[in-house]
Amino acid sequence: MDARRASALVAGLDRRPSWRRLAAGSGLSLLMLAAGCMTSPKEYIQNGLKVGPNYRKPAAPIAEHWIDYADARVISQPQNNWAWWQTFNDPILSELIQTASQQNLTLRQAGFRVMEARALDAYARGNLFPQSQTGFGGYSRNLLSEQVGFVGGGGGGAGVPREFSVWTLGTQFQWELDFWGRFRRSIEAADAQLDATIEDYDDVLVILIADVASAYVDVRTLEQRLRYARQNVQNQSGSLRLAEDKKEAGVSSQLDVAQAVTNVAQTESTIPQFEADLRVAENRLCTLMGMPPQDIRALLAGNGGIRPIPTAAPEVVLGIPADLIRRRPDVRRQERLVAQQSALIGVAESDLYPAFSITGQIFVRASQFDNLFLSNATGGNVGPSFQWNIFNYGRIRNLVAAEEARFMQQVSLYQQTVLDANREAEDAIIRFLQSQEQVRILETGAAAAAESRDLVNELYQGGQADFGRVFVAELFLVQQQDALAVAQGTVARSLVEINRALGGGWQIRLQGPATLVELPPVEEVQAGPEVAEEAAGPEAPEAAETAPAEGDDEEGNIPGLAPDPAFEPTPEITLPEEFDGQKDLPEVK
Missing domain, CATH: 2.20.200.10 (Outer membrane efflux proteins (OEP))
Structure with a gap:
C-alpha cells in the first residue's frame, strides 16, 4: 500500500480516482487531468474548492478499562476536581504551585511560542489578499x-x-x-500549529505542577528521614553512655562500647547526606518558581510546626482510559500536528496546477x-x-508523496503518544496501590522494631541481655524507619505521577493571577543596571488583536472554508499578564 492510499485510509478518506467523476467536470476535469489529477473535481468541490484531503481525526488504540479497575481504591468515574494537589490538604504546596504557574521561566517560553504561532497564523490569513x-x-x-x-543618423527624431x-x-x-485552496490550506496548517502550541503550553504546565509537587514531597520526605536519623542518634547516644557507664563499673567490656559507637557513627553519617539532598530539593523548588536558589525554609515552614509528608485518601478517581485522549495536552498537541500535516498535503498538491x-x-x-x-x-x-510548472519532471508529485509520508509519521507518532499515555497511567496506578501496601507493612515493622528496641534496652540495663541484641535492635529500627519514610514519600509521588499521567492541572491557567512569592532584588545575584532591568521582567509589548479580515464572518472564518465537523476545538488559553490581548479561542468544554 503506497503512502497516499495509506494516508487516505488513516484520515478516513477515499481518494481513488474515478474517471466518471473526472469526466463530469468538463473543462475543469481536463485541466485537473492534465495536472496529474490527485484530487478529483467532485472532491475539489466537496472540499470547498480546495485540493488535497480533508482532515479527519485518526483512530488511536486505547484500553477499555484500567488493569486494576476491580480494586476498590480505583474509581473509574470522571474527575470533578482538576486541582488534584488540593487532595493533600497542604496550603504550602498549593501556594508553591500557584507561584510556579505564574513565575516559571520555561512556562513563559511556551507562552511566547503561543504568541509566535498567533502572529504566523495572522500572517497566513493575510495571504488571501x-x-x-x-x-x-x-x-x-x-x-x-x-x-x-x-x-x-538613422533618421527621424530631430x-x-x-x-x-x-x-x-x-x-x-x-x-x-486562491483557486486551488493553497492559501486556505496554509491557514488550516497555521491554525493547527497554533492549537499545538497552546497544547504545548498546557503540557509544560502539567509537567511543571507535577515537578513542583514531586520536589515538595522530596523535601518533606527528607525532612522526615532527618527527624528519624537525629532521633535515633539521640537514642543511640544514650545507649552509648549506658555502655560506657557499665564498662567503668566493670560489668561490661569494651566490645559493648565499640558496638555502640559504630551504631551512632553509622546513623550520624546519614545526616550530612540527607541535609545535602534536602538543599538540592529546595534549590529545585526555587528554580521551578523562577527564583534564584536561596534559603526557603521560612517559606516551607508556613505558620510554623513540623510538616509531615503529604498524604491523601487511599482512593483515586481516574475516569476511563479513553479520557486520556481528551485530557492529556501532549496527546491533543500531537493530534493537532497530524491535522497540520494533513493540510500541508493540499499545499504541496496545489503546485501541480x-x-x-x-x-x-x-x-x-x-x-x-x-x-x-x-x-x-x-x-x-x-x-x-x-x-504553470508543466515541466517539473515529477518533482512536485514527489514532494506531495513526501508530505503524505510525513503525515503517516505524525499519525504513527500520535498513536504511539496515546499508547505511552496509557502505559504511564498504568505504571503510576500500580505504584500507588503497591506503595500503600508497602507503607502498611513498614508501619507494622517500624512499630515492632521500636518496641523491640525499648524492650531490649530495658533488658540490657537490667543486665539480662548483652549489648549485641541492643546493637541489632537499634540498627534494625534505623533501617525500618528510614524505609518507612521513603515508602510514604513514594505513595505521595505516585499520586503525583498518576495525575501527571492523566494530564490534570493545566486548568489553573484559567484562573486569575494570585499573590506571588516576591523575588529577591536582582542586583544581589547579578550586577549591571541593564541586566537587572531585564531580569526584573520588563513588560512585553502588547500584541494587537487579530480582527477578522475583510470578507470574513464575525467568527473569523474565511468564506468557503467550512470547519471540519470532526474537529474538536482547542481550549482557550489565558496567559499571565504580558500575554493579554491575544486572539480568543473557543471556551473549554
Missing part, C-alpha cells in the same frame, strides 16, 4: 547618444532632446487567487516635477496572468 502591494518612485537625469535611437529628466511615482500589486494572478500598476511620470500630478501624466496597466 493581494500578496504584493508596493509603492515605487524615482528620479533620473538622462543623456541620449547621438549615434543611436531617435537622435542618431526634435527629441538629448538631455531630459524623468520623475516617477506609483504603486503596483500582485494578487494570486496553474496559479492564476491579477497584476497591475498605476503611476505618474513626467520630465518636470511640476507636471508630475497633471492628468495626462498618469499611466498604468492591469490584467490577469497564470503560471
Whole structure:
C-alpha cells in the first residue's frame, strides 16, 4: 500500500480516482487531468474548492478499562476536581504551585511560542489578499547618444532632446487567487500549529505542577528521614553512655562500647547526606518558581510546626482510559500536528496546477516635477496572468508523496503518544496501590522494631541481655524507619505521577493571577543596571488583536472554508499578564 492510499485510509478518506467523476467536470476535469489529477473535481468541490484531503481525526488504540479497575481504591468515574494537589490538604504546596504557574521561566517560553504561532497564523490569513502591494518612485537625469535611437543618423527624431529628466511615482500589486485552496490550506496548517502550541503550553504546565509537587514531597520526605536519623542518634547516644557507664563499673567490656559507637557513627553519617539532598530539593523548588536558589525554609515552614509528608485518601478517581485522549495536552498537541500535516498535503498538491494572478500598476511620470500630478501624466496597466510548472519532471508529485509520508509519521507518532499515555497511567496506578501496601507493612515493622528496641534496652540495663541484641535492635529500627519514610514519600509521588499521567492541572491557567512569592532584588545575584532591568521582567509589548479580515464572518472564518465537523476545538488559553490581548479561542468544554 503506497503512502497516499495509506494516508487516505488513516484520515478516513477515499481518494481513488474515478474517471466518471473526472469526466463530469468538463473543462475543469481536463485541466485537473492534465495536472496529474490527485484530487478529483467532485472532491475539489466537496472540499470547498480546495485540493488535497480533508482532515479527519485518526483512530488511536486505547484500553477499555484500567488493569486494576476491580480494586476498590480505583474509581473509574470522571474527575470533578482538576486541582488534584488540593487532595493533600497542604496550603504550602498549593501556594508553591500557584507561584510556579505564574513565575516559571520555561512556562513563559511556551507562552511566547503561543504568541509566535498567533502572529504566523495572522500572517497566513493575510495571504488571501493581494500578496504584493508596493509603492515605487524615482528620479533620473538622462543623456541620449547621438549615434543611436531617435537622435542618431538613422533618421527621424530631430526634435527629441538629448538631455531630459524623468520623475516617477506609483504603486503596483500582485494578487494570486486562491483557486486551488493553497492559501486556505496554509491557514488550516497555521491554525493547527497554533492549537499545538497552546497544547504545548498546557503540557509544560502539567509537567511543571507535577515537578513542583514531586520536589515538595522530596523535601518533606527528607525532612522526615532527618527527624528519624537525629532521633535515633539521640537514642543511640544514650545507649552509648549506658555502655560506657557499665564498662567503668566493670560489668561490661569494651566490645559493648565499640558496638555502640559504630551504631551512632553509622546513623550520624546519614545526616550530612540527607541535609545535602534536602538543599538540592529546595534549590529545585526555587528554580521551578523562577527564583534564584536561596534559603526557603521560612517559606516551607508556613505558620510554623513540623510538616509531615503529604498524604491523601487511599482512593483515586481516574475516569476511563479513553479520557486520556481528551485530557492529556501532549496527546491533543500531537493530534493537532497530524491535522497540520494533513493540510500541508493540499499545499504541496496545489503546485501541480496553474496559479492564476491579477497584476497591475498605476503611476505618474513626467520630465518636470511640476507636471508630475497633471492628468495626462498618469499611466498604468492591469490584467490577469497564470503560471504553470508543466515541466517539473515529477518533482512536485514527489514532494506531495513526501508530505503524505510525513503525515503517516505524525499519525504513527500520535498513536504511539496515546499508547505511552496509557502505559504511564498504568505504571503510576500500580505504584500507588503497591506503595500503600508497602507503607502498611513498614508501619507494622517500624512499630515492632521500636518496641523491640525499648524492650531490649530495658533488658540490657537490667543486665539480662548483652549489648549485641541492643546493637541489632537499634540498627534494625534505623533501617525500618528510614524505609518507612521513603515508602510514604513514594505513595505521595505516585499520586503525583498518576495525575501527571492523566494530564490534570493545566486548568489553573484559567484562573486569575494570585499573590506571588516576591523575588529577591536582582542586583544581589547579578550586577549591571541593564541586566537587572531585564531580569526584573520588563513588560512585553502588547500584541494587537487579530480582527477578522475583510470578507470574513464575525467568527473569523474565511468564506468557503467550512470547519471540519470532526474537529474538536482547542481550549482557550489565558496567559499571565504580558500575554493579554491575544486572539480568543473557543471556551473549554
